[in-house]
Amino acid sequence: MARITLRQLLDHAAEHGYGVPAFNINNMEQVLAIMAAAEECDAPVILQASRGARAYAGDVMLAKMVEAAEAMHPTIPICLHQDHGNDEATCFSAIQHGFTSVMMDGSLEADAKTPASYDYNESITRRVAEMAHKVGVSVEGELGVLGSLETGKGDKEDGHGAEGALSHDQLLTDPDQAVAFVRATKVDALAIAMGTSHGAYKFSRKPDGEILAMHVVKAIHERLPGIHLVMHGSSSVPESLQELFNRYGGEMPKTWGVPIEEIQAGIRHGVRKVNIDTDCRLAMAAQIRRIATEKRSEFDPRKFLQPSMDALKTLCRERYEQFGSAGHASKIKPLSLAEMAKRYRAGALDPRIEVSRAA
Numbered sequence: 090m091a092r093i094t095l096r097q098l099l100d101h102a103a104e105h106g107y108g109v110p111a112f113n114i115n116n117m118e119q120v121l122a123i124m125a126a127a128e129e130c131d132a133p134v135i136l137q138a139s140r141g142a143r144a145y146a147g148d149v150m151l152a153k154m155v156e157a158a159e160a161m162h163p164t165i166p167i168c169l170h171q172d173h174g175n176d177e178a179t180c181f182s183a184i185q186h187g188f189t190s191v192m193m194d195g196s197l198e199a200d201a202k203t204p205a206s207y208d209y210n211e212s213i214t215r216r217v218a219e220m221a222h223k224v225g226v227s228v229e230g231e232l233g234v235l236g237s238l239e240t241g242k243g244d245k246e247d248g249h250g251a252e253g254a255l256s257h258d259q260l261l262t263d264p265d266q267a268v269a270f271v272r273a274t275k276v277d278a279l280a281i282a283m284g285t286s287h288g289a290y291k292f293s294r295k296p297d298g299e300i301l302a303m304h305v306v307k308a309i310h311e312r313l314p315g316i317h318l319v320m321h322g323s324s325s326v327p328e329s330l331q332e333l334f335n336r337y338g339g340e341m342p343k344t345w346g347v348p349i350e351e352i353q354a355g356i357r358h359g360v361r362k363v364n365i366d367t368d369c370r371l372a373m374a375a376q377i378r379r380i381a382t383e384k385r386s387e388f389d390p391r392k393f394l395q396p397s398m399d400a401l402k403t404l405c406r407e408r409y410e411q412f413g414s415a416g417h418a419s420k421i422k423p424l425s426l427a428e429m430a431k432r433y434r435a436g437a438l439d440p441r442i443e444v445s446r447a448a
């Protein structure tokens with residue numbers, strides 16, 4: 090099926106009250122498994138590539154893999170999204186390679202590690218949104234800096250993440266500032282800081298409201314009911330996967346991710362895109378460890394990768410079902426980028442901002 094923009098997909102998700110998992114891709118096996126899961130349960134797909142993925146596989150390979158996925162799964166709409174774009178060049182070169190959505194993460198400066206000022210963030214995100222919308226491409230912005238409320242530190246993944254100590258104010262998106270940011274930048278989706286972080290080590294205990302600030306999601310959704318919220322670092326890091334990984338020689342200290350029921354609560358309060366990478370990595374790596382341990386004479390990479398794909402497919406299907414996106418793919422008719430551009434020009438896609446009733 091034709092590629093879909095993030096905006097059209099999340100508008101559909103909002104209308105029907107579901108969330109869409111966004112899975113990171115770096116290689117063919119991930120694309121095959123994510124798409125096979127989507128096909129089984131008729132779920133629309135967000136494939137996202139970080140700068141690290143683009144460097145690993147190359148832009149041409151990534152673009153061609155997604156083209157292949159479209160040809161193999163004609164009834165599944167696919168959004169190809171740039172994860173954590175650090176500047177204009179990253180976002181615009183993604184668009185040149187067929188991405189239908191870009192994240193301009195101006196919460197950090199272009200070095201992808203220094204927390205940026207609000208003014209810097211607003212101005213670069215507004216510039217990217219202005220240009221991207223002219224060609225119909227969607228934009229996700231980020232306000233607040235991702236990091237742990239337990240440690241007061243940012244996290245690094247694929248070379249991206251805040252360095253140094255972060256204040257509580259930086260680690261939690263301010264709802265008033267979110268309104269100003271969306272109004273100024275006209276982003277289609279907003280990633281918020283609420284205590285989630287990238288990687289496997291998100292929480293040192295099962296998270297409660299103190300370290301996973303779901304109240305921030307609710308407060309922002311109340312102020313911005315028309316904006317699609319994005320939860321980053323939202324792998325659940327299931328205990329069963331940690332155990333499997335460790336049973337076959339892995340060394341992962343006990344850790345907690347974001348519980349599925351918290352994500353589902355977020356979906357009831359405006360969360361439409363849920364970023365998941367660690368769970369996918371862990372599902373595949375555990376199988377590679379298992380085969381390496383159980384079949385020590387095995388040297389055919391496919392014998393390691395087929396069980397990895399099967400495990401990833403199972404995980405993705407679970408998330409499509411848990412977030413409610415299963416069953417929706419065939420109901421969506423993707424609009425062309427030209428049609429989306431026309432709607433942006435006409436102001437039809439301007440963010441809906443409700444004036445506070447309490448004012």
Ligand SMILES: [Zn+2]
Pocket residue numbers: 173287321322364
């Ligand atoms: Zn992220």
